[in-house]
Amino acid sequence: MEPVSYEVFARKYRPQTFDDLVGQTHVSRTLKNAVAQNRLAHAYLFVGPRGIGKTSTARILAKSLNCLKGPTVTPCGQCDNCREIAGGNSLDVIEIDGASNNSVEDVRQLRENVRYAPAKGRYKIYLVDEVHMLSPAAFNALLKTLEEPPPHVKFIFATTEPQKVLPTILSRCQRFDLHRIPANLIAQHLQFIADKEKITLEPAAGHAIARGAEGGLRDAESMLDQLVAFCGEKISENDVLNVFGFTSKQTVIDLTGRILRGETPDAIDLLHQQSEAGKDMMRLMSDLIAYLRDLLVFKAKPDALSEDVDPEAQKSLAAHAELITNDRLLELIDQFAAAEGRMKWAPNKKLHFEVAIIKAIQSLRQATLDEVIEKLGELRDGKAVSEKESPSVAAGVRAARKPSEGGSPSSQNLAADTAATTATRVAETAMLDADELWQKVVAKIPTKGFLRTLSEAIRPIGIDGRNFLLGHSPDDKSKIESLASANNRRQLETLLREASGRDWSVKFVAKEGILPQKAFGVLSGEVKSAELFKDDPLIQEAIEIFKAQIKS
Numbered sequence: 446m447e448p449v450s451y452e453v454f455a456r457k458y459r460p461q462t463f464d465d466l467v468g469q470t471h472v473s474r475t476l477k478n479a480v481a482q483n484r485l486a487h488a489y490l491f492v493g494p495r496g497i498g499k500t501s502t503a504r505i506l507a508k509s510l511n512c513l514k515g516p517t518v519t520p521c522g523q524c525d526n527c528r529e530i531a532g533g534n535s536l537d538v539i540e541i542d543g544a545s546n547n548s549v550e551d552v553r554q555l556r557e558n559v560r561y562a563p564a565k566g567r568y569k570i571y572l573v574d575e576v577h578m579l580s581p582a583a584f585n586a587l588l589k590t591l592e593e594p595p596p597h598v599k600f601i602f603a604t605t606e607p608q609k610v611l612p613t614i615l616s617r618c619q620r621f622d623l624h625r626i627p628a629n630l631i632a633q634h635l636q637f638i639a640d641k642e643k644i645t646l647e648p649a650a651g652h653a654i655a656r657g658a659e660g661g662l663r664d665a666e667s668m669l670d671q672l673v674a675f676c677g678e679k680i681s682e683n684d685v686l687n688v689f690g691f692t693s694k695q696t697v698i699d700l701t702g703r704i705l706r707g708e709t710p711d712a713i714d715l716l717h718q719q720s721e722a723g724k725d726m727m728r729l730m731s732d733l734i735a736y737l738r739d740l741l742v743f744k745a746k747p748d749a750l751s752e753d754v755d756p757e758a759q760k761s762l763a764a765h766a767e768l769i770t771n772d773r774l775l776e777l778i779d780q781f782a783a784a785e786g787r788m789k790w791a792p793n794k795k796l797h798f799e800v801a802i803i804k805a806i807q808s809l810r811q812a813t814l815d816e817v818i819e820k821l822g823e824l825r826d827g828k829a830v831s832e833k834e835s836p837s838v839a840a841g842v843r844a845a846r847k848p849s850e851g852g853s854p855s856s857q858n859l860a861a862d863t864a865a866t867t868a869t870r871v872a873e874t875a876m877l878d879a880d881e882l883w884q885k886v887v888a889k890i891p892t893k894g895f896l897r898t899l900s901e902a903i904r905p906i907g908i909d910g911r912n913f914l915l916g917h918s919p920d921d922k923s924k925i926e927s928l929a930s931a932n933n934r935r936q937l938e939t940l941l942r943e944a945s946g947r948d949w950s951v952k953f954v955a956k957e958g959i960l961p962q963k964a965f966g967v968l969s970g971e972v973k974s975a976e977l978f979k980d981d982p983l984i985q986e987a988i989e990i991f992k993a994q995i996k997s
């Protein structure tokens with residue numbers, strides 16, 4: 446490459462025909478048909494994030510319309526009109542940046558101009574980029590032209606924020622939504638550029654750039670520019686990771702595996718390595734979330750990601766999909782997304798990341814009700830408890846043992862782990878207290894009367910400050926409302942105070958999973974009620990064995 450003629454890749458490899466457009470076939474096909482059949486709209490609106498080809502598409506459309514050999518779906522690229530449009534200096538193609546030309550005066554000038562016939566081409570074409578940035582006054586001035594455009598005028602608008610474009614403008618445009626470009630297509634295109642430029646680009650490096658560009662081709666091309674400037678003509682995956690502070694796909698895969706298997710110390714170790722290597726913690730977190738999201742999609746539809754994920758990553762997705770249920774995965778994504786939000790403004794991002802990992806593994810250890818019910822069946826049948834059938838429980842048990850076996854998690858991690866465990870215990874203790882206390886209260890309620898009827902339809906579900914929470918079936922709501930008179934509440938609160946020596950305020954809460962009152966009497970042996978199970982001594986035993994918690 447000669448420095449003198451150096452041109453950035455994004456410009457040098459700007460698509461020149463509809464067929465050059467990467468990843469927007471749905472748009473190019475429609476536009477080609479429109480040009481071929483001469484069914485052209487007066488105004489087009491291209492919508493989509495930055496750097497995915499809106500302006501390029503607009504210029505190609507302009508060339509198609511004004512090429513001396515046109516209108517044609519394959520503009521020649523050679524004639525004066527084509528060359529001028531490609532160079533951005535055609536008299537008939539007026540490019541306006543909505544962000545800077547948004548005064549009424551600018552638009553007024555535009556309206557004056559519109560009246561004159563095109564100088565050389567067939568059409569006078571106005572390309573308005575970031576049209577949503579135009580001021581309302583400018584919008585309105587523009588609208589007047591849009592309402593009755595002269596036949597020789599075409600408008601092509603582009604915007605990243607369609608919701609900010611006035612509806613009156615939207616309704617006069619044919620709208621095209623350009624998509625983020627799948628990573629595999631970007632990687633392919635980078636390889637195409639690399640071949641032309643005689644650059645050796647490792648396939649993994651191409652994929653790493655594509656992932657980092659998040660669907661934007663122009664960003665990917667600029668990154669390749671930077672890499673060539675920095676590394677010369679041979680670019681490896683490591684170069685990409687080092688220059689941009691990205692984490693390798695493999696690292697994200699390893700981290701996910703350790704989390705899903707409940708290997709807290711190993712997961713934290715990996716995080717520390719990344720942090721010490723100067724990796725961007727925010728980036729790693731968003732990569733982790735993106736991978737978990739991919740995993741969720743993969744579980745729903747394994748082939749849905751074939752365009753976005755390279756074959757190696759597909760294999761890991763298949764392996765990880767076995768380790769976690771959809772519910773757990775959703776929960777995990779929520780947790781990490783919340784942590785990402787906290788990290789954004791936190792000075793010590795690594796600490797928040799650590800806590801998020803520890804909490805995630807902690808929550809994976811908790812058995813779900815279904816798992817406990819399944820185990821209960823085994824206990825009833827007198828089978829030995831097998832760890833392998835309940836991956837999350839088993840992983841939890843293994844993980845719980847691990848720290849004492851070896852490894853040297855920093856004291857910070859241990860402290861966080863302990864804190865999380867303590868919090869869990871406190872919650873458990875509170876629940877026990879509520880149950881015990883309630884039993885004492887029930888023992889004192891007269892066996893007949895409204896208070897007894899009320900007490901049979903409700904059950905303690907927890908303590909919140911000085912509120913004593915009593916749950917009931919949503920089906921019983923109206924009955925509870927009539928039974929829970931001020932007088933009955935007071936009686937319950939008095940009984941609670943007598944039993945505990947504290948002041949309480951009772952709160953009634955409708956809660957799924959609690960059987961309606963009538964059903965208690967007719968409960969058959971087959972009906973499996975989650976709430977009844979909780980009280981079953983065998984369930985209690987199961988909980989003890991698994992050191993588990995019941996989640997509803």
Ligand SMILES: [Zn+2]
Pocket residue numbers: 511512513514520521522523524525526527528
């Ligand atoms: Zn031409």
